[in-house]
Amino acid sequence: MEPAVKISHTSALILQTINSGYVYGFDIMEITGLPSGTIYPALRRLEKDSFVRGDWEDRRTAIRQDRPPRRYYKLTRQGKEVLAGAVERYPLLARLAPQEKAARR
Amino acid sequence: MQPHPQIRGLMWQCKAVLRTASLLVPKSARSAWYEEWYGEIWHWMHFLAESGRLTRQSSMELMRHCWGAFPDAAWHRFDHKKTIKTFEEAPRSARFCLGAIEIAFVMLVLVTGFAPTIRSAFRPLPFHQPGRLAYLSFQSGFTQYDEDYLFRNTADWAQQSTTTDSVVAYSWHPVVVRVPDGWVRDVSARVAPNFFEVLGSKAVLGRVFTAGDETACPNCVVITHRMWSTEFKSDRDIVGRTISVNDQPKTVIGVLPGNFVFIFPEVAIWQLPHTGFAAKNIADRTGAVLRMKPHVSLADAGAEFQGLAQKGGYTRPQMESFESRAHQGIKFYLFFTLLSLFGGIALGSSRLGGAKTRKLKLSFHYTWRWWGFFAAKTLLLLAICFVGALEITSRLSIIFTGSINPLVGPISTWLFLVTAMIALSWSLQDQSRRCRYCLNRLGNEASVGMPSYLFLGWWGTELVCSDGHGLLHVPEMKSSWQEFDQWVTLDESWKPLFEPEEAVHAP
Numbered sequence: 194m195e196p197a198v199k200i201s202h203t204s205a206l207i208l209q210t211i212n213s214g215y216v217y218g219f220d221i222m223e224i225t226g227l228p229s230g231t232i233y234p235a236l237r238r239l240e241k242d243s244f245v246r247g248d249w250e251d252r253r254t255a256i257r258q259d260r261p262p263r264r265y266y267k268l269t270r271q272g273k274e275v276l277a278g279a280v281e282r283y284p285l286l287a288r289l290a291p292q293e294k295a296a297r298r
Numbered sequence: 299m300q301p302h303p304q305i306r307g308l309m310w311q312c313k314a315v316l317r318t319a320s321l322l323v324p325k326s327a328r329s330a331w332y333e334e335w336y337g338e339i340w341h342w343m344h345f346l347a348e349s350g351r352l353t354r355q356s357s358m359e360l361m362r363h364c365w366g367a368f369p370d371a372a373w374h375r376f377d378h379k380k381t382i383k384t385f386e387e388a389p390r391s392a393r394f395c396l397g398a399i400e401i402a403f404v405m406l407v408l409v410t411g412f413a414p415t416i417r418s419a420f421r422p423l424p425f426h427q428p429g430r431l432a433y434l435s436f437q438s439g440f441t442q443y444d445e446d447y448l449f450r451n452t453a454d455w456a457q458q459s460t461t462t463d464s465v466v467a468y469s470w471h472p473v474v475v476r477v478p479d480g481w482v483r484d485v486s487a488r489v490a491p492n493f494f495e496v497l498g499s500k501a502v503l504g505r506v507f508t509a510g511d512e513t514a515c516p517n518c519v520v521i522t523h524r525m526w527s528t529e530f531k532s533d534r535d536i537v538g539r540t541i542s543v544n545d546q547p548k549t550v551i552g553v554l555p556g557n558f559v560f561i562f563p564e565v566a567i568w569q570l571p572h573t574g575f576a577a578k579n580i581a582d583r584t585g586a587v588l589r590m591k592p593h594v595s596l597a598d599a600g601a602e603f604q605g606l607a608q609k610g611g612y613t614r615p616q617m618e619s620f621e622s623r624a625h626q627g628i629k630f631y632l633f634f635t636l637l638s639l640f641g642g643i644a645l646g647s648s649r650l651g652g653a654k655t656r657k658l659k660l661s662f663h664y665t666w667r668w669w670g671f672f673a674a675k676t677l678l679l680l681a682i683c684f685v686g687a688l689e690i691t692s693r694l695s696i697i698f699t700g701s702i703n704p705l706v707g708p709i710s711t712w713l714f715l716v717t718a719m720i721a722l723s724w725s726l727q728d729q730s731r732r733c734r735y736c737l738n739r740l741g742n743e744a745s746v747g748m749p750s751y752l753f754l755g756w757w758g759t760e761l762v763c764s765d766g767h768g769l770l771h772v773p774e775m776k777s778s779w780q781e782f783d784q785w786v787t788l789d790e791s792w793k794p795l796f797e798p799e800e801a802v803h804a805p
Contacts (some may be wrong), residue, residue: 219363231369234373260341263334
């Protein structure tokens with residue numbers, strides 16, 4: 194049996210934030226309160242380990258609206274499993290991390 | 299995609315930061331990386347501007363956010379784990395230790411201007427038959443002597459002496475000299491007119507003093523090559539020029555060769571004595587130079603001059619050959635270095651040093667490496683102490699007092715001894731905390747055992763070699779003189795514990 198993958202508290206918080214619907218760097222930074230120098234390298238590592246996947250939004254939409262495109266992140270299946278394990282390890286994570294974005298707005 | 303007019307300046311600054319940071323990102327990923335960051339900034343800035351929240355504070359926050367691009371860009375460029383590992387482990391290696399000490403040594407040599415005092419000890423003495431030259435000095439600390447009396451005495455001794463051809467006195471003082479760029483503090487020596495003749499030195503420009511100059515040219519001076527080149531920019535018309543020394547006009551009659559050094563390199567101006575003028579000077583700044591007759595030993599000349607000087611009222615006269623004094627510092631360094639090396643090796647390998655490693659028989663190769671590293675490290679550290687003590691005390695004395703203070707000699711000797719003891723102690727301590735095989739500094743300190751079981755069990759600190767060669771047990775409190783640091787070599791069965799991780803799981 195594969196041993197459970199353990200992630201740091203920061204990574205767990207970022208995964209939880211993405212899972213709650215905050216899907217781009219600046220949003221995650223605002224919600225977690227972590228500096229950009231931490232958020233982006235963490236996102237790279239999570240992406241490298243296949244816990245999140247980054248996708249560019251449709252370029253045509255961005256050009257139509259006269260703005261640059263953004264890169265959105267979402268959890269992979271593996272990322273969701275890891276997050277579930279992390280929530281068990283850090284029971285307060287669910288309380289620290291924000292509620293669903295849709296519910297706040 | 300024109301930016302909002304309100305944020306044009308801020309956008310330009312952010313873009314400049316992002317462009318600079320993007321240079322760190324490998325070319326293949328640079329464009330996508332920049333686009334993501336730019337997109338984020340653009341949206342955030344427009345949101346702030348359009349919602350009326352673009353204040354000075356939020357602009358600052360935005361800029362802070364932009365600076366975060368650098369760590370992110372660095373993440374792309376460098377292997378995070380490897381970089382951290384390198385930064386943590388490189389300073390533990392023997393190579394790093396020696397390299398750092400070597401760099402410190404080179405820096406010190408550069409700062410002191412290539413250690414002029416030490417260099418002068420290795421150069422052949424710039425005098426005619428230096429083996430026949432000797433110093434007569436008076437070790438009387440701050441006792442003051444009348445300069446005129448000394449010059450007359452030495453002239454009498456030259457006539458009475460059976461062991462020497464000539465004897466000339468000298469007396470040096472700090473002076474202030476007016477140079478084209480202003481005023482400089484330097485050192486000047488008063489010498490008898492035949493002083494340079496006794497040494498066998500000639501001028502490279504003009505002439506040196508000759509007999510009769512004390513009456514014909516009492517205000518004449520000879521300057522050193524250093525002063526001529528640095529303060530007078532090697533002006534070839536310097537001979538005959540009038541300079542001001544302690545507000546007194548003096549005429550330059552010659553420039554000494556570049557390799558001429560007498561007493562110490564900072565003596566820059568040579569003057570004739572004040573005949574009939576009762577100037578006083580402290581004993582340590584006065585003395586005489588003797589040219590011994592051929593085949594006369596220093597001991598014979600010394601015995602004769604001990605008597606003459608004591609009869610003249612000079613306390614504790616001492617004779618020393620020119621060659622011996624020139625190499626005195628080096629001899630002292632070599633003696634103390636050898637003593638430290640052998641003492642360190644004896645102490646390090648004995649129980650007294652606490653580094654005895656039980657159950658460990660190192661092969662010749664590892665033993666050689668172990669003691670070779672210790673010797674190289676200690677030698678370099680002692681060299682730093684020596685150069686620092688000798689050169690820096692002289693420099694500081696010149697900076698603060700304008701001359702080489704008589705206390706510089708004893709201070710530099712004591713400074714060398716104290717710093718050398720500290721260096722040796724550190725070297726031994728460092729050596730005892732290194733792996734017996736790879737010489738890397740041991741790490742991962744762990745406190746083990748229980749204080750209350752001191753006599754039944756073991757209480758202390760364990761240090762581990764990061765390459766898995768072994769463990770060092772350091773007792774927290776030695777319960778007997780038989781207890782000392784213990785090295786335990788780890789066998790092959792421990793190897794998997796020290797292998798590098800293959801998969802990256804946790805960010």
